[in-house]
Structure formats: C-alpha cells, structure tokens
Amino acid sequence: MNDFDNFKTTYFQECAELLDGLNDRLTDLDEGRADGETLHAIFRAVHSIKGGGGAFGFDRLVAFAHAFETVLDLARDRRIGLDPEVLALWHRAADALSDIVDAARSGNEIDAGFEHELIRQLRDAATAPEPGTPSSPVQQPDNTAPDVAVSPVRYHIRFAPKLEMFQRANEPQLIIRELKRLGEVTVQADTTRLPDLAALEPEYAYLSWDIDIATTAPRQAVEELFEFVADDCELTIEASDAGAAASHPGAEILAQQTTPGPVPQLAAASGTHSAEATPAVQSIRVDVQKVDRVVNLVGELVINNAMLMQCGADLPVDTAPGLINGLETLSKHLRELQESVMAMRAQPVKSVFMRMPRLVRELAAQLGKEAHLVITGEETEIDKTVIEQLADPLTHLLRNALDHGIELPAERQNLGKPAKGTIHLGAQHRSGRILIEIADDGHGIDRGKVLAKAESRGLIAAGASPTDMEIDNLIFLPGFSTADSVSNVSGRGVGMDVVRRNVQALGGRVTVDSREGVGSRFILSLPLTLAVLDGMAVAVGKETYIVPLTNIIESLRPQAAHIHPIVGAGDVLAVRGEYVPLIYLHRAFGVPGAVSDPSLGIVVIVECDGEKRIGLVVDELLGQRQVVVKSIEANYDPIEGIGGATILGSGRVALILDIARLHDACGQIGSRPAACPEAAPILHQPARI
Numbered sequence: 001m002n003d004f005d006n007f008k009t010t011y012f013q014e015c016a017e018l019l020d021g022l023n024d025r026l027t028d029l030d031e032g033r034a035d036g037e038t039l040h041a042i043f044r045a046v047h048s049i050k051g052g053g054g055a056f057g058f059d060r061l062v063a064f065a066h067a068f069e070t071v072l073d074l075a076r077d078r079r080i081g082l083d084p085e086v087l088a089l090w091h092r093a094a095d096a097l098s099d100i101v102d103a104a105r106s107g108n109e110i111d112a113g114f115e116h117e118l119i120r121q122l123r124d125a126a127t128a129p130e131p132g133t134p135s136s137p138v139q140q141p142d143n144t145a146p147d148v149a150v151s152p153v154r155y156h157i158r159f160a161p162k163l164e165m166f167q168r169a170n171e172p173q174l175i176i177r178e179l180k181r182l183g184e185v186t187v188q189a190d191t192t193r194l195p196d197l198a199a200l201e202p203e204y205a206y207l208s209w210d211i212d213i214a215t216t217a218p219r220q221a222v223e224e225l226f227e228f229v230a231d232d233c234e235l236t237i238e239a240s241d242a243g244a245a246a247s248h249p250g251a252e253i254l255a256q257q258t259t260p261g262p263v264p265q266l267a268a269a270s271g272t273h274s275a276e277a278t279p280a281v282q283s284i285r286v287d288v289q290k291v292d293r294v295v296n297l298v299g300e301l302v303i304n305n306a307m308l309m310q311c312g313a314d315l316p317v318d319t320a321p322g323l324i325n326g327l328e329t330l331s332k333h334l335r336e337l338q339e340s341v342m343a344m345r346a347q348p349v350k351s352v353f354m355r356m357p358r359l360v361r362e363l364a365a366q367l368g369k370e371a372h373l374v375i376t377g378e379e380t381e382i383d384k385t386v387i388e389q390l391a392d393p394l395t396h397l398l399r400n401a402l403d404h405g406i407e408l409p410a411e412r413q414n415l416g417k418p419a420k421g422t423i424h425l426g427a428q429h430r431s432g433r434i435l436i437e438i439a440d441d442g443h444g445i446d447r448g449k450v451l452a453k454a455e456s457r458g459l460i461a462a463g464a465s466p467t468d469m470e471i472d473n474l475i476f477l478p479g480f481s482t483a484d485s486v487s488n489v490s491g492r493g494v495g496m497d498v499v500r501r502n503v504q505a506l507g508g509r510v511t512v513d514s515r516e517g518v519g520s521r522f523i524l525s526l527p528l529t530l531a532v533l534d535g536m537a538v539a540v541g542k543e544t545y546i547v548p549l550t551n552i553i554e555s556l557r558p559q560a561a562h563i564h565p566i567v568g569a570g571d572v573l574a575v576r577g578e579y580v581p582l583i584y585l586h587r588a589f590g591v592p593g594a595v596s597d598p599s600l601g602i603v604v605i606v607e608c609d610g611e612k613r614i615g616l617v618v619d620e621l622l623g624q625r626q627v628v629v630k631s632i633e634a635n636y637d638p639i640e641g642i643g644g645a646t647i648l649g650s651g652r653v654a655l656i657l658d659i660a661r662l663h664d665a666c667g668q669i670g671s672r673p674a675a676c677p678e679a680a681p682i683l684h685q686p687a688r689i
Helices: 003-030 038-055 059-076 084-106 116-127 172-182 219-224 227-232 242-246 263-269 288-313 321-345 356-367 384-388 391-405 409-414 447-456 468-476 496-505 659-665
Strands: 153-161 183-190 208-215 233-239 346-348 371-376 381-383 421-430 433-440 509-515 519-527 532-540 543-548 552-556 563-566 570-575 578-584 602-608 612-618 620-628 642-647 653-657
Touching: 003 038, 003 084, 003 356, 038 059, 038 084, 059 084, 059 116, 084 116, 084 356, 153 172, 153 219, 172 183, 172 208, 172 219, 208 219, 219 233, 227 233, 288 321, 288 532, 288 620, 321 346, 346 384, 356 371, 356 391, 381 384, 391 421, 391 433, 391 496, 391 519, 447 468, 468 496, 468 509, 496 509, 509 659, 532 602, 532 612, 532 653, 543 620, 602 620, 602 659, 612 659, 620 642
Parallel strands: 371 421, 543 653, 578 612
Antiparallel strands: 153 208, 153 233, 183 208, 346 381, 421 433, 433 519, 509 519, 532 543, 532 620, 552 602, 563 570, 570 578, 602 612, 642 653
C-alpha cells in the first residue's frame, strides 16, 4: 500500500468517526439535549468530510456536503429555524452522506441522481426560510454578564500557514470568514513568501495574514477557530488592548496568557478550571490484522506456558526452585500481557448501535408508524470479533419490534398509549458477559396466534399445552412467521432463526420476555471475548472439561439425603432451602467409568443468563486454568452444550462447556436419562443430546 492509499484509508477512518459524531449531535437536537456548541460541531463534521473528499477528488461527495453545510451555516446564523421538518431533512442528508462515503470507500458508483432530490430540498431550505420561524431551540451561550456593558477586546493574530496546509484540506479563507462572525475584522495579506511564477507550486500555501479583530467573545472562542490547523501553521494571538481586556468577562483567563504562543499552549491555558488540565489522550491507528496477529501469538504463549507449568509441577519442589519461581513469574506477566492485548481489541458497542437510529427512522416511515429509539450503554466494550457479528441480529430484532411489536399511532392512542412507540436498545456487563437488550412497548407476542400457526404448520402437536416460554421460543424456528402476508419487511420467516443462529455461533444465547399488551424484551447474552477465558478444569471419567469461571457460583460434595429424584425429570439438589437441577455430565456426553453418585463426586453449581442455576455432577476438580478457545465448528461437527475446545498443558484436548446450551439440551428441570442417553465418549463420537 503506497502513501496515497494510506492517506485515503486514514480519511475514511476519520469519516466514520465524524459521521458517528454527526448522528450523535443530530440525536441531541431531536431530544432537546443540544447546547450552543451542537450546531457548530455538526457543521465542522460535514465540512471536514467535504474538505478531505475534495483532496481525493470525490466530486459527488464534495457537492453534496457543500449543499448540506450551506443549510447548517444558515442555522448557525439563526437565519432558518430548527423545526421538525428541517431536522428530518438533516437526518436524511446525514444518511445520504454516509452512503456516498461508503460508495467512495468501496469504489462502487452509486446510482445516478441518487442525491439530486436531497440537494434540491437542501437548497430550498437554504433559500426559502419561513418568516417568523423561531430562531432555534438551541440555547446559545451567553458571553456577557447580565446588565453589564462589555467593551470589545482587540486581538492581533499572526497566521502563517505551512506550505502543505492545502494538501490537508484546510482552507484559511473559511477561518477568516468564521472570525468575522465574532466581530469586526481587518485582514492584511503577507505575500513575501511568494516565489517566482516558474517556481510556484499550485498546491502550496504561500500567503500569510496579519489579522486584527475586535470582539466581545472570549479569547477561547478565537482560539477554537484555529484548532483544526494547529499543526499546519505558525500562530500567535495577542491582546492588543489590555485595558479593554481587563473588563472582559474572560479577563481572569486573559491575565494568564501574557506570553503569546502557539494554539496548543493557549488552549491549555484557557481552561476555566483552576485544577490541573486533564492530559490529552494520545492514540495511534494500527491495522487490525497486526492486532489479531498479536492476539494469536499470546494465545500460543498461553498454551506453551501451561505446558511448562505442567512440566514444572512434575518436578520435586527442591530440585529446581529457581525454575519453578521463574515459571510462576512468567505466568503472572503473561496474564497481564493477555489482559492488555484483549483490551486493545475491545471496542464500544457504539459502532454498531449508531447504525440503528437510521434503520428505525426509515422502517417506521415505511410502515406508517411512529417510534423513538432510546440507546443506553453504548460505551460498553466488547471484543471486536463479537461486535462485527452483532449487526445482523440487532437489525432483525429491531425490524421485528417495529413490524410486529409497535402498533399504528391510532391504535396506540385507542389503547391509552402515546402515539409514538419507544424501543430501547441497551448494553451492560454482567457476570463476565455482555447483555444486549432490545425492548419495545408494543402489544407483545400474541401467543394464541403463534400457537395456532405452529399447529397449522405441524411444528407442535394439536391440543398440546406448551408453557409461555416454549411458545415464545417457537418464533425462532426456521421459516416461522405470524405475518398474514409476505412483504419486503417480513413474512418469509427468515429473521428470528438468523438471530438465534448468529448469536449461538458467538457462544451466546437469546431469551425472550413478553407481556401481551405491554411489550416484549429480547436479551442477547454474549461472551466478552472469543479468544481466551478463565475456567475450572473438571474430570469426568478419563475426560477433562472446562467450565467457564464466570459461570461458577460454588462447588460442593453433597450428602445423599440432599439429593431428590423427580419422576420423569431427573434429580435435584437441596441447597440452603433451594432446589437446583442436576446434570450428570457422564450421561450427557456418554463418558464411561465416571462417578454416577453425586455424594461420591463433586457438584459444581453454575449460573446461566444471571438467573437459572444448575448443578454439574463431575468426578473431581482439577484446578483453575487460563485457556485459549479454539473453534469446534471449524475443526469438527457442532456439539450441543459445547462452546469450544482448548489444548491443556499435557497436550490433550479439553472441551469447553457452554452452560446455557447445555441447560437447554438436557431439559428445564434436570438431566433426563431419556433425553441424555448413554453414548460413546464425546471425543470419538458426538453425543446427540
């Protein structure tokens, strides 16, 4: 990849960040959370995308962004109002801008005339503001103290761009135009750096400027106009009228800035807090493939460290104490390295969540419904590999909530609900996993309709009496749909089964909680990372299994009197007044020679989805392990109740249990011998539970 391609890649990465920020700010405007900076931030995002696009010759992108920023500029001047129609237009423009950027990134040509109608609407909004429209619901900052006359402060600015400024898509003329918004400006161009015509490079910035401005705005407002060019110019800002400066509302700030300096120094000095300034976060862009390579290497180190620890454990303690201590220290440092590498891969789910408001807006308009998407926990971090697989499940669940959950406005009002429905999309950490919730306040799952459709399709026996949970789970069957007709939104039954399949492929699960007339809630429970986990090694016969440490509540050797059989269901264990279903792993996976009496073995009580508890009957505990997760599906057939495999220090393969799927496969009450028959050892033949 040459330098030009590197610059282009960096530009598109910045575009993604700018578009995320643009949508965030537009949402702030919609929900009344905006402040005086919001419109400026929106304008800067569009302008920055336009500037970079011009540098790379993306003419259609530049033309559209120019029409968009023209309207934004008028709104900043309070020359057009921010009524709902204008905000809706801005949302559509932001969506279209995102599509044009994506097309430029992929090299695909978007349809001819794709943006023409939006450009026309933007120009209409810019040329025909409604008279008498309220200037803006956004509260502009008040830079003057009440009832106090403020004299303008005069500043002299020496602005000398570096030769390469134009190549970074920065335009000095725009900065000067912005200065004029703050007060009276006098500009004198300095042409001393202009070379002879024969030596002139058309892409170089040769001119410098001496600028005088008289403004009542604080000095910080002047400095902020130069923040995008701080590294591309030589800049000094001096208060040329000390007397007026002393009476200015920001005088206490100006007094600290008697020595002119470059913008970064001025910005640091202009904070309004007396405490130490918060250090700036420094970051670098790294190719994801390089990070993945490091993750893989750390995984191999973990395996090799386990083998070395196994060898050290076989040695007498007094034979090589230095070697054993060194291995323990190495293990400690390796764990810290692993945690640091995993933190590098962790990303906020915001990158996926921010795509969803557009989906809700467009689909609600298509269905003639009104819906408001509330997003919480978007800063919750999860492994990048998991994030990449979240888009499809979330898209299907949100479409389902709008199409089948949220009612039409008139119907909602008849039911005593607000005309606009609410959908909640949230994320949080719990018990070493991430829970993602999609909830709506619609009419919930019509269980009667679901049951009738399932009976008509032969998915359930006629006259059966399934529980509410079993009925709710029918919607995840392939080809199942309650839609009366097929449309481009639903009706083919290919949505919810995709959700469950994709989530299970990530080692997660989906649960449903629905109340008719109140709404539905879908919860995705996902692992934080797919690479390394902490687990407890347990022995079952001659086999070893890994139980994820985050699922374990306790382990114990029960008394025989505390084990109670349930006819046709299995055994339960009485623990401190509660009954915990038992799953015999040797029955579930067909392992011969294992302990079958829980009172002679160990019961590991585990938790799935933060609510359900089950007891795993094993022979013994072998100790805690940090294991590298290897995919079963990529190397073998899928196995119910197994989430992956790992290589132990002895070189043997151990299977990693998926507690939630194991619970589902062996029944809701306990391990049913009829459902979990004796079979050959799992490593030789998959047990079909």
